[in-house]
Amino acid sequence: GAVVSQHPSWVICKSGTSVKIECRSLDFQATTMFWYRQFPKQSLMLMATSNEGSKATYEQGVEKDKFLINHASLTLSTLTVTSAHPEDSSFYICSATGWGSQGPVNTEAFFGQGTRLTVV
Amino acid sequence: AQSVSQHNHHVILSEAASLELGCNYSYGGTVNLFWYVQYPGQHLQLLLKYFSGDPLVKGIKGFEAEFIKSKFSFNLRKPSVQWSDTAEYFCAVNVAGTYKYIFGTGTRLKVLA
Numbered sequence: 147g148a149v150v151s152q153h154p155s156w157v158i159c160k161s162g163t164s165v166k167i168e169c170r171s172l173d174f175q176a177t178t179m180f181w182y183r184q185f186p187k188q189s190l191m192l193m194a195t196s197n198e199g200s201k202a203t204y205e206q207g208v209e210k211d212k213f214l215i216n217h218a219s220l221t222l223s224t225l226t227v228t229s230a231h232p233e234d235s236s237f238y239i240c241s242a243t244g245w246g247s248q249g250p251v252n253t254e255a256f257f258g259q260g261t262r263l264t265v266v
Numbered sequence: 267a268q269s270v271s272q273h274n275h276h277v278i279l280s281e282a283a284s285l286e287l288g289c290n291y292s293y294g295g296t297v298n299l300f301w302y303v304q305y306p307g308q309h310l311q312l313l314l315k316y317f318s319g320d321p322l323v324k325g326i327k328g329f330e331a332e333f334i335k336s337k338f339s340f341n342l343r344k345p346s347v348q349w350s351d352t353a354e355y356f357c358a359v360n361v362a363g364t365y366k367y368i369f370g371t372g373t374r375l376k377v378l379a
Contacts, residue, residue, distance in 0.1 A: 150309075178365055187275070189371040190356070239310070243365050254300065255360075255367055257310040 148174045150242050152258025159230055159265055167225045167261045169240030175220040176242035180255070181213070184237040196223050220244065230265040237262050268293040272357050272370035279347050280378050287342040287373050289357030296362040299340040301331055304372075305353045313355075316340065317362075327351070349379045 149172040159165050169179055178197050182190040194210075196202040196217035204210045212234075214226040223242075227234055241255040273288040291297060301313040314325025321333040331342045340357060357370040 180366070182369075187371075189270075190367075190369040192366060192368075195366065241367070254312055254315055255358075255365070257302075259309045 148172075148242070148256040150176075150240065150256045150258045152240055152261055154261060155259060156262040157264070159263070161231055161265055162229055164226055164228045165230055165263060167227075167238055167240075167263075169223045169225070169242065169258050171221050171242045171244065171256075174242075175244045176223070177220065177244040179217055179223040179240055179242045181215060181223075181225050182239045182241070184239060184260075190239060193225075227263065230263070232265045235263055235265045268297075268359060268361065268368045270357055270359055270368050270370040272355075272373050274373045275371065276374050276376070278376045278378065281349055282346045283377075285342070285344040285347045285351070285375070287355055287357075287375075289340045289342065289370055290338050291340070291357075291359045291368075292338065293359065293361065297359045298362055299331075299333060300358040300360075300367070301325065301329070301340070301342050302356045302358060303353045304356065310356065313342070347375075347377050349377045351375060352377045 151170045153168045181193045183193050184190045192205050193208045194202045194204045196215050198217050198220050202215035217223040237260050239260040240258045269292045271290045299316040302310045303313050304310050313329050314323050316323045316333045324330045329344050333340050355373045358367045360367045
């Protein structure tokens with residue numbers, strides 16, 4: 147299956163700083179990437195959808211100025227948590243769909259391994 | 267709005283016991299249905315999916331799920347669990363034609379050796 151790699155796997159940052167999380171599709175062109183957030187004992191909540199070369203579409207209640215998403219290439223999307231606060235501590239997961247060498251890879255979502263962000 | 271409910275948050279079973287995890291969704295239109303598994307420290311992995319056709323779908327590692335449209339359910343089953351099945355299981359749906367996934371809250375399964 148298609149491979150999505152997320153980096154870093156975990157990060158600790160000080161309150162007020164910004165953190166960037168990368169999501170890469172390794173063997174297919176990710177025309178669309180999704181960013182999810184998972185609080186402890188809760189489900190994955192979709193934060194935003196990004197199409198390559200376009201501005202991200204944010205779900206209701208997600209602050210677009212706080213969670214900056216860039217999807218400038220077909221293999222890379224980044225999520226930047228700006229001015230992070232302890233309440234931003236969470237598990238962030240990306241997924242991607244798009245086109246591989248044998249056609250679309252959009253019949254299912256392929257997920258990165260997630261990034262655990264802890265803001266202290 | 268679409269939603270997915272998983273009724274069991276924590277399940278503890280002994281090896282060789284049978285497993286059934288419930289999943290119900292709310293949406294009146296056509297959906298695609300998925301079960302994902304997340305082993306500790308690993309990616310979400312697809313167990314099985316249903317798009318159309320035979321409502322009983324078989325996935326990897328001996329898992330299967332049955333789509334019952336009238337009940338808006340897509341329960342996951344395995345006849346005999348193993349210790350290695352210890353993981354968290356997520357049911358998910360996406361509206362046909364879109365790529366947005368709505369996830370259930372997950373069920374944490376612990377299998378005792």
